[in-house]
Amino acid sequence: MTDARVEKEYILPAGLKFPNEVSQLNALPRAKKEFPRLGEVPSQVLQQTIKQLHTAWEGFQKRGFGFPRFKKHGQFKSLLFPQFKECPITGFHLKLPKLEPISINLHRSIPDGFVVKQVRIIKKADRWYASISIQCDVSVPNPMPHGHPIGVDVGLEKFLATSDGVLVQPPKFFVTMQGRLKVLQRRLSRKLRRSKNYEKQRLKVARMHHTIDNTRKDFHFKQAHALCNDAGMVFMEDLDYRISAKGFLGKHMLDAGFGQFRSITEYVCWKRGVFFAQVDARGTSQECPECGAVHKKDLSVRIHCCLECGFTTDRDVASGQVIRNRGIALISTDGQSGIESACADDLPGVGVTQSRQVSKPGKGKTRKVQS
Template sequence: MLTLNYTYRIEPTVEQQGMMLDWLETCRHLYNRCLRDLKDWIASRKCSLYSCSINREYIMSADISFPSYLEQKRQLTQWKKTNPRYKQVHSQVTQDVVKRMHNTWEAFKNRGFGFPRYKKYGRYQSFLFPQFKLNPIENGIVKLPKIGEIKINQHRPIPDGFKVKGVRIVARARGTIWYAVVTIQCDVKVPDPLPFGRGIGIDIGLESFLVTSDNFRVEPALFFRELQSRLKVLQRKVSRKKKRSKNWEKAQLKVARVHHQISNTRKNFHFQTSHLLCDMADMIFVEDINFKMTARGFLGKQMLDGGFGQFRDLLSWICWKRGKYFQQVDHKYTSQICPECNAHTGKKQLTQRVHNCPECGYSTTRDHASGRVILQRGLKSVPTDCREWKLSGSGVLSGISYLDKCRSRNANLRELEAYVCTAKQSA
């Protein structure tokens, strides 16, 4: 079963926006109520069987069972009788809220840390319609139960053979920008791409956003740092307004819109770069770095501004969609090994940006050497018969023709042409 998500911009009316904001607030209250019952049950079972603490204990009858997903789903009908706000929201939307809370609980148990927390005001930003009998999108209109018809910017049609299974409504920029995430399914099975063709290794960093094993560089885009001065002015204005006043809300909205702009430009850059890399090669290898840990250092702002974790996830998705092989390799000592002779050159400081091998005399930039080492590790992990060269329809290696356009003016094109001719003869 193939499942895809298409994100479309929607334009609800003022009345519909008010209704959807009320729904989000109701869903937030329901989420917190389910979590409160869960925490109360756990607190009542914390004390020892033979003794109690000196302070106090939360006492609950031993006959009360654990508030599981099915149990709270049954209780939802009783809660709607006592709280009429729950009746205003579609029944399947409220059921999904209970499911969402228990999915968070199950993820916490599997992870071992990160206990679910209460959602404060404004932190619950989406709700889901989990199923539809018919396609709700027709002629630029999406029909949602109890909400009605909403204008949708359907910039790409739903492919033939796919059915709409669910629609998630997402609020951004403090409830002023709305999106519909449409989940579509098709009864087909798409296999994962196999390793084949030309491969490249990618070294991700701060000085250059990435450097490939072919010494192709992508300069970093300063998404947050370019608008940091603008945010500083807007946030200073927010701090001078009376909290929860109308002027304070207007100032907060301006800040939220700038953050939304930063997020969109960063994601667009990641998509474009991912497609650029897929045009270059058939196998892409990256490091398995934990970017959450690296973002806690003194370069945390720069690491978070680059969004390297998001880029790696999007790159893996683009590779799967375009039939390219994607794999993560071990990141240890990639900057300390010479790609020519595999000698260990020792630890390099961050200010040392040139790789000089004392054994073979090979010299290049540090990021280029790391990219070559990543490629070598990736090729070792795939079968030998998968490393054959893949010729495109024009008779050149896959990605080579595009790489010529991306190289700098000082690139040695003669070596590249000889490389292509040799590959043709061997093929």
Template structure:
């Protein structure tokens, strides 16, 4: 089964925008009510009968079932019969809110995520149609259950044979978007190692260095935008909270944040395509991005978006039939790619790799990328030599990357 998601910008009418906003607000209330119900049940059983709090205690009957997805769905069905506000929203959309809450608790128990939080007004950003209508796209309009036809920008056609399984409506600073989850019942063979091998090393000095001695500069999307963001946020601070002018100023800040995010994502896609156009195999370090984001240079690490780039690179490799593999990251900058000697730790200020054994000299990040490609080739059963003609027995000279 092949699954992928297409994103389209919606152009709803004013009444349809009001309907979207109303649905999001009802979904937020359902989320908060269900979360409050779960927290009360857990708090009523958080201490023994001989250790109750002297101040207050939650008292819920002992035979009350634990509020899970099935129990709360039954309660939602009963509540819809008496609550007119709940009737205005598609029943499956509200059920998906409860399912999302159940998934949040499962992630907390099994994956170490934090406790789910209540959502204040405006924080619910999306809702999901799990079973869309049979005919989803009619011309340049999307047929949404209980809402009808909504105009959208048909930026690219849906491929033949794909079926729309789900539709998620997402609210962003620039408007509403529709995420169409497409599926095709085919078996896609796994990409096998082939062609020229390329290793990459991600960093803050240079965004990316390849084993071919190509260096890609790191655009500082957020850092360069801080001055304008500070100016926009000053305007917000001078407005009365909740007023119309305050909302307009807040929207300008949100639009600029989205501009920064879109610019970063565009750079990641262009860089990924640039790499895939020159290799049949790409190897990268298996980075612990979550730990990197907690270091002293966390702002610059998050500005680089290494986790997003690796996900995009893996997707582009799949699309272009390029083999992609992550290798062990430990010791890549402490190993000589020429003689495999462990050179020890280097301070971050030292940007040149100089091997004391064989005398090999190269850029520090390029040497690490060459170690990465050697580990990748060893992992797939190839020799540690490069597979391209003319590059099998020598390491090329360092050069600057052309602008992407």
């Protein structure tokens, strides 16, 4: 009896050299003659797919884990067009090789002086997105420490607490929509795989996941902008949230998306000229922000009351103040202090902007969410 794996898996003969990236790229013309359908795909897209495969393989060899998985039907959801002779965007249409002009919802026009370097087409649920990378020969300096500092502590009971006393309740997008998602997934499990009804129901489940993801990301961006409105410097904890996501509160940790929120906050701070830094997270909830005394507290204790100086405040606010103090101490070292203006007035396609040296004091206007 023949093993099914021998018939389905791609097995190399023992004496054949392992194919490298160059050999597989050179084999593409022969593969197009053997499989005519490959000729319908732009050649550069096929080349980028091979390069992506070998990048994953080299990463697996360096790390020792993460073997590249075969992309079965419906899993390969992005195409990369790496270069263009001329701008592919004309009005509200996108022109890609071997395709007719595609009407798009252009969020913003390409600024003067920028050129389109590459376009990645991404499929999410039943929707298609075009991620356009543009380039301009300018140098944008990183923001320097200046203005009003705030420390941000994130957690499950309160999504974030700032050193200024602003508290934001966790919205819990996944937990809120979990009931509807459970119904859709139950209906999907009862459909015949690869049938038309199965594909229709699968798209409904994918749309629900896409809605949850978009809603969470929108919330993160709004909170990041609200933090930048009130500060010139933002400090957060240097934590690996992937470890916390493996515990018994993993679902709630993934629902909050703290890692994504920190990355978005760092990006928004850079874009708006606000200094961003990460500080050591050890003992931020046990230390007093006023006198520096350390007192062990259980998670059930939600009020910080220092036995040395008598300072009393919310536990999460105290943690934010400790993060702020550590951030200020971090930038107080030689070569870190000072103020630098980094206006973007001279960049192509940029209108009137506010100097990064100007900073508003914290007014506690961070967007709040009703619990």
